[in-house]
Amino acid sequence: xxxxxxxxxxxxxxxxxxxxxxxxxxxxxxxxxxxxxxxxxxxxxxxxxxxxxxxxxxxxxxxxxxxxxxxxxxxxxxxxxxxxxxxxxxxxxxxxxxxxxxxxxxxxxxxxxxxxxxxxxxxxxxxxxxxxxxxxxxxxxxxxxxxxxxxxxxxxxxxxxxxxxxxxxxxxxxxxxxxxxxxxxxxxxxxxxxxxxxxxxxxxxxxxxxxxxxxxxxxxxxxxxxxxxxxxxxxxxxxxxxxxxxxxxxxxxxxxxxxxxxxxxxxxxxxxxxxxxxxxxxxxxxxxxxxxxxxxxxxxxxxxxxxxxxxxxxxxxxxxxxxxxxxxxxxxxxxxxxxxxxxxxxxxxxxxxxxxxxxxxxxxxxxxxxxxxxxxxxxxxxxxxxxxxxxxxxxxxxxxxxxxxxxxxxxxxxxxxxxxxxxxxxxxxxxxxxxxxxxxxxxxxxxxxxxxxxxxxxxxxxxxxxxxxxxxxxxxxxxxxxxxxxxxxxxxxxxxxxxxxxxxxxxxxxxxxxxxxxxxxxxxxxxxxxxxxxxxxxxxxxxxxxxxxxxxxxxxxxxxxxxxxxxxxxxxxxxxxxxxxxxxxxxxxxxxxxxxxxxxxxxxxxxxxxxxxxxxxxxxxxxxxxxxxxxxxxxxxxxxxxxxxxxxxxxxxxxxxxxxxxxxxxxxxxxxxxxxxxxxxxxxxxxxxxxxxxxxxxxxxxxxxxxxxxxxxxxxxxxxxxxxxxxxxxxxxxxxxxxxxxxxxxxxxxxxxxxxxxxxxxxxxxxxxxxxxxx
Numbered sequence: 001x002x003x004x005x006x007x008x009x010x011x012x013x014x015x016x017x018x019x020x021x022x023x024x025x026x027x028x029x030x031x032x033x034x035x036x037x038x039x040x041x042x043x044x045x046x047x048x049x050x051x052x053x054x055x056x057x058x059x060x061x062x063x064x065x066x067x068x069x070x071x072x073x074x075x076x077x078x079x080x081x082x083x084x085x086x087x088x089x090x091x092x093x094x095x096x097x098x099x100x101x102x103x104x105x106x107x108x109x110x111x112x113x114x115x116x117x118x119x120x121x122x123x124x125x126x127x128x129x130x131x132x133x134x135x136x137x138x139x140x141x142x143x144x145x146x147x148x149x150x151x152x153x154x155x156x157x158x159x160x161x162x163x164x165x166x167x168x169x170x171x172x173x174x175x176x177x178x179x180x181x182x183x184x185x186x187x188x189x190x191x192x193x194x195x196x197x198x199x200x201x202x203x204x205x206x207x208x209x210x211x212x213x214x215x216x217x218x219x220x221x222x223x224x225x226x227x228x229x230x231x232x233x234x235x236x237x238x239x240x241x242x243x244x245x246x247x248x249x250x251x252x253x254x255x256x257x258x259x260x261x262x263x264x265x266x267x268x269x270x271x272x273x274x275x276x277x278x279x280x281x282x283x284x285x286x287x288x289x290x291x292x293x294x295x296x297x298x299x300x301x302x303x304x305x306x307x308x309x310x311x312x313x314x315x316x317x318x319x320x321x322x323x324x325x326x327x328x329x330x331x332x333x334x335x336x337x338x339x340x341x342x343x344x345x346x347x348x349x350x351x352x353x354x355x356x357x358x359x360x361x362x363x364x365x366x367x368x369x370x371x372x373x374x375x376x377x378x379x380x381x382x383x384x385x386x387x388x389x390x391x392x393x394x395x396x397x398x399x400x401x402x403x404x405x406x407x408x409x410x411x412x413x414x415x416x417x418x419x420x421x422x423x424x425x426x427x428x429x430x431x432x433x434x435x436x437x438x439x440x441x442x443x444x445x446x447x448x449x450x451x452x453x454x455x456x457x458x459x460x461x462x463x464x465x466x467x468x469x470x471x472x473x474x475x476x477x478x479x480x481x482x483x484x485x486x487x488x489x490x491x492x493x494x495x496x497x498x499x500x501x502x503x504x505x506x507x508x509x510x511x512x513x514x515x516x517x518x519x520x521x522x523x524x525x526x527x528x529x530x531x532x533x534x535x536x537x538x539x540x541x542x543x544x545x546x547x548x549x550x551x552x553x554x555x556x557x558x559x560x561x562x563x564x565x566x567x568x569x570x571x572x573x574x575x576x577x578x579x580x581x582x583x584x585x586x587x588x589x590x591x592x593x594x595x596x597x598x599x600x601x602x603x604x605x606x607x608x609x610x611x612x613x614x615x616x617x618x619x620x621x622x623x624x625x626x627x628x629x630x631x632x633x634x635x636x637x638x639x640x641x642x643x644x645x646x647x648x649x650x651x652x653x654x655x656x657x658x659x660x661x662x663x664x665x666x667x668x669x670x671x672x673x674x675x676x677x678x679x680x681x682x683x684x685x686x687x688x689x690x691x692x693x694x695x696x697x698x699x700x701x702x703x704x705x706x707x708x709x710x711x712x713x714x715x716x717x718x719x720x721x722x723x724x725x726x727x728x729x730x731x732x733x734x735x736x737x738x739x740x741x742x743x744x745x746x747x748x749x750x751x752x753x754x755x756x757x758x759x760x761x762x763x764x765x766x767x768x769x770x771x772x773x774x775x
Contacts, residue, residue, distance in 0.1 A: 004147050004239075005113040005115075005129060005131045008113050008131065012300050012304070014109075015104050015304065016032065016033065016105040016107065016308055017103070018033070018101075018102065019102050020101060020102075021098070023050075023094065026046075026050065026052060026053060027054050028667045028668050030044050030045050030053065031332050031669070031670055032105075032308075032660065032667065032671070034315065034330075035110060035112060035142075035315065036316065037134050037135065037139045037318070038139070038315065038317045038318025038319075039059065040057070040139060041056070041058040041059075041315065041316075042057050042058075043332060043333065044105070045080060047080060047082035047114075047144075048084070048091055048093070049081065051095075055081075055167055056332070056333060056334065057078050057167070058073055058338070059076060060320065060323070060324035060331060061248075061324030062076070062199065062202075062204050062248055063202065064200055064202050065202070066180060066201035067180075068178065068337075069175065069401055069402060070337055070339075070391070070400070071337065071339075072171075073327060073331075075167050075169045076206060077163050077164060077165045077208060078164040078167050079163050079246070080132065080142075080144065081164040082144070083159075083160040084159060085157075086156065086157060086158065087156075096120060096121075097118070098117060098118050099117040099118075100115065100116065101115075101116045101117075102115050103115075108286075108307075109285055110315065111131060111132065111282075112131070112133070113129075114130040115127075117151075124151075125151040125152055126151060127147075127148070127149040127151055128146070128148055129147040130144060132144035135277060135280070135281045136285055136288070137277075137283070138269060138280075140245050140265070141245055143241070146239070146240045146242075147237055148232075148237070148240070149238075150232050154231070154232065155231075155232050157230045157231075157238070158227075158228075158229050159223075159228050159229070159240070160226065160227050161242060162210065162226035163210050163244070165183060172337075172401055172403070173405065174403065181197040183195065183196075183197050184197060185258070190222070191212075192209050192263075192266065192270065193209070194209055194259055194262075194263070195207075196259070202394065203251035204249070205249040205250070206246065207246070207248075207249065207258050207259075208246055209262065210242060210243070210244040210245075211244075211270040212242045212243075213240075213241055215241070216230075216232075216239075243274070245262075245266040245269065245270070247262065247265070288314055292313075293307070294310065294710065296683075296707050297707055297709040305657060306679070306683065308659075309676045312330060313352075315330070315331070316330040316331060317352060317356060318359070319358050319361075320362065322362055322367075322368065324366060325340045325344050325392075326340065326344050326673060327340050327673065328341050328674065329670025329671060329673060330670060330671050333668070333669045337391075339392060339399055341423070343630065343673050344673070345363065345364075345427050345429070345430035346426050346429070347673065347674035347676075348674070348676065349434075350677065351680045353434055353437050353715070354684070354716075355714070355715060360438075361434065361438075364431055364443070364448075365443075365447065367451065368450075370396025371386050371396075372396075373397055374386035374389070374396060377389060377398060382461075383461040384457045384458060385454040385455060385456065385461065386454035386458055387424055387458050388423050391417065400414055400416055406583045407627050419476060421462065421474075421493065422492060422493045425497055427455065431452060432503055432507075434448075436695050437716060438718075444507075445514075445517055449507060450525065452500075452504045453527060456535050459501055460535055466543070470541070471542070471543040472543065473489050473542075473543050474488075474489060474493055474543075475488040477489075477490050479554065480594055480599050481554060483587045483592065484587035485587075487556065487557075488555060488556040489555055490554065490555045490596070491545070491554055491555065491596070491597050492554075492597065492599055492600040495542075495600050495607075496604075497542060498540075498542045498544075501539040501542075504532075505533075505535045547559065551615050551616055552600070552601075552612070554592070562588060563589075564578065564581065564589040564590060564591050565590075565622045565623060566578065572653075573654065574625070574626050574654060575624075575626070577591075577625060593626075593631070594624065594628040594630050594631035594634075595634040595638075596620075597616050597620055598616060598634060601616055601638070602637060602638060605693070606691075606693045606694060613638075613641065613642070614642060621639070629658050629674055632651040632654040632655040632658075632678070633652070633678025633679055633681060634678060634681075635651045636654075637681060640682075640687055640689075640702050643702065645704060645705075648704075649704055652682045652686070652687075655682055658672050659675065684712065687707070688703065688710060688712070689702055690714065693745065696743060697721070698744070699745065699746055699747075700747055701725045701726070702727065703725055703726060708726070709726055710723075711723065711724045711725075716742070717742070718736070719735065719738070719742055720734070721734055721742075721744070729761070729762050730747070731760050732744070732746070732758070733756070733757065733758045733759070734755045734756070738755060739755065741753060747763050747764075
């Protein structure tokens with residue numbers, strides 16, 4: 001039997017494969033092989049929807065709260081619904097025997113292929129092949145083909161397709177599953193089915209069209225019904241094609257023209273051939289990979305896994321004028337209810353900033369669009385300025401649930417929304433980095449200065465002055481290390497608040513030179529000169545504890561906690577908790593959940609000395625147990641800084657394989673967005689040694705010896721910086737329309753480089769002669 005889609009599965013470096021079928025992996029594979037375009041995300045369920053499958057169709061920014069404690073990303077009707085049966089026997093990997101089953105995600109072209117050979121209860125065999133994609137060229141479109149051939153008998157094939165509306169959200173811990181939409185309108189035209197739904201609480205209108213036809217013996221037949229029967233001869237192939245169109249609309253009372261107006265939009269795509277739709281989609285993906293790909297001269301497995309991480313960031317990205325951002329599990333599952341955390345700005349945004357700055361801008365615009373809710377949140381808690389929520393959805397209100405599962409699966413009360421305030425300075429930090437990399441004055445003038453000043457205002461009201469210590473303190477807080485709650489003077493929180501205040505003051509001084517804009521913003525925010533000077537006064541007096549060995553105390557009293565350092569590690573090199581230590585007692589020890597002090601030193605890289613960084617690396621690394629997918633990548637970067645290359649590579653490998661190997665045991669809930677971005681940062685900021693120092697770009701590679709070369713490009717101030725790296729050699733070319741030299745730090749020395757010219761730099765001292773710890 002001819003393999004119809006073999007041309008799409010011939011490059012191992014671009015494929016993620018499923019070879020065979022294990023029911024226990026079904027939900028994991030649905031996440032891993034997800035398709036999407038940033039607007040529309042689709043879990044890769046099998047077309048026949050076997051028992052216990054979890055279909056997921058999500059539109060960015062569409063949340064609903066009806067019947068839930070918090071707003072949830074709505075799981076919408078499933079258009080990937082294709083069921084065949086013969087003599088009452090369903091073609092289903094759970095219900096029917098099969099001789100062969102393979103699927104492959106082609107990440108370069110963002111499409112999924114399948115080949116299954118079924119055998120029914122009478123030992124008759126059937127060939128089943130499929131291909132599907134969610135279009136990047138037209139973000140409302142998805143399309144699929146299924147080819148079916150009876151191999152050794154004639155048959156009467158029963159076909160059941162259409163849009164599956166029996167979809168629900170899985171719900172929170174105690175809420176159970178629920179449906180967040182109601183069907184408002186159903187219709188069937190000559191060649192397509194139509195559904196209009198709206199969400200229960202927010203009343204978003206979502207329109208579906210699905211057109212369906214089949215080709216047999218050279219004839220094309222449009223199906224008039226979702227249920228029909230076909231008589232097939234032995235070795236006769238029928239190819240079914242389904243094109244679906246999904247678009248959301250804001251709720252408008254008394255509007256009733258959805259069907260007529262949207263049918264014309266749908267037909268623009270449906271009237272075209274499947275191949276044309278596919279070719280446009282593939283060409284659009286070529287442009288994405290031209291900017292985003294990282295080529296590593298290592299093993300095929302390493303290249304595949306790195307591209308897996310980049311691919312999932314690409315299918316999560318979208319520009320919609322700030323209507324949505326990227327949730328902690330992207331659009332690949334319902335984990336964390338689809339909420340947006342600090343993961344978006346600190347872990348994901350650097351990838352977009354250096355590759356697709358418009359996406360980074362959109363992510364920041366998402367926060368600005370909700371700044372009034374952040375102001376209300378600050379005021380509600382007795383503070384000034386803007387305090388952004390720990391978990392955000394569509395409105396910008398706080399969406400953190402009251403209960404969650406701890407690492408030992410027990411149910412615990414959540415306090416992050418009350419105390420994990422560092423997200424406010426995290427957003428300010430991301431905003432400033434965006435400005436440094438892009439020089440986007442327009443964004444700063446319209447949105448950025450206001451966000452910086454309002455976040456600084458929050459911190460100025462959040463600090464408390466301790467007369468005895470003559471220091472400003474931030475008490476009753478949770479830092480990135482969430483093993484303990486309500487600590488005082490968490491170093492990460494305090495130093496990021498200090499940074500926020502200093503940066504806001506400096507930008508305030510810069511803004512004053514633009515008299516008209518400064519005047520308008522002063523009036524809008526009621527900002528006084530005295531208030532900005534107060535930011536400058538507070539910042540140097542914010543408490544941070546450092547011992548004689550230059551180790552920064554994570555929070556007040558941390559050094560007095562019981563010293564516990566894990567003795568053993570698992571097969572991935574992750575420390576194993578002592579067996580007698582209970583989850584509720586972790587906060588009484590010096591064990592650290594994830595990067596906290598080291599996260600601070602990483603983000604404020606040009607603030608701290610090398611000795612301070614090394615001292616803290618040596619102290620906190622053995623105490624960190626990486627009970628968050630956010631942790632391995634940051635520690636990998638820090639280990640590479642410290643030239644602890646074995647540790648760096650091991651932790652990088654954990655981050656790299658977070659979801660492809662389901663290392664945290666919950667990939668079925670969706671792909672871990674922070675691990676994706678963290679993995680990219682580990683390559684670019686860690687091994688490639690890219691950093692921003694005093695608003696200048698530096699490159700000082702420390703690439704693993706097994707990587708023969710590392711090739712990628714970065715956006716920098718309107719230019720494209722093309723890099724090819726080995727440990728002691730940097731090949732660089734700056735593509736630009738500007739005829740202006742670009743200053744870049746190469747091996748710690750500033751060089752003025754002409755655009756559109758290739759340069760080669762060699763490190764003077766070979767890497768192997770350098771000390772173990774060197775910056």
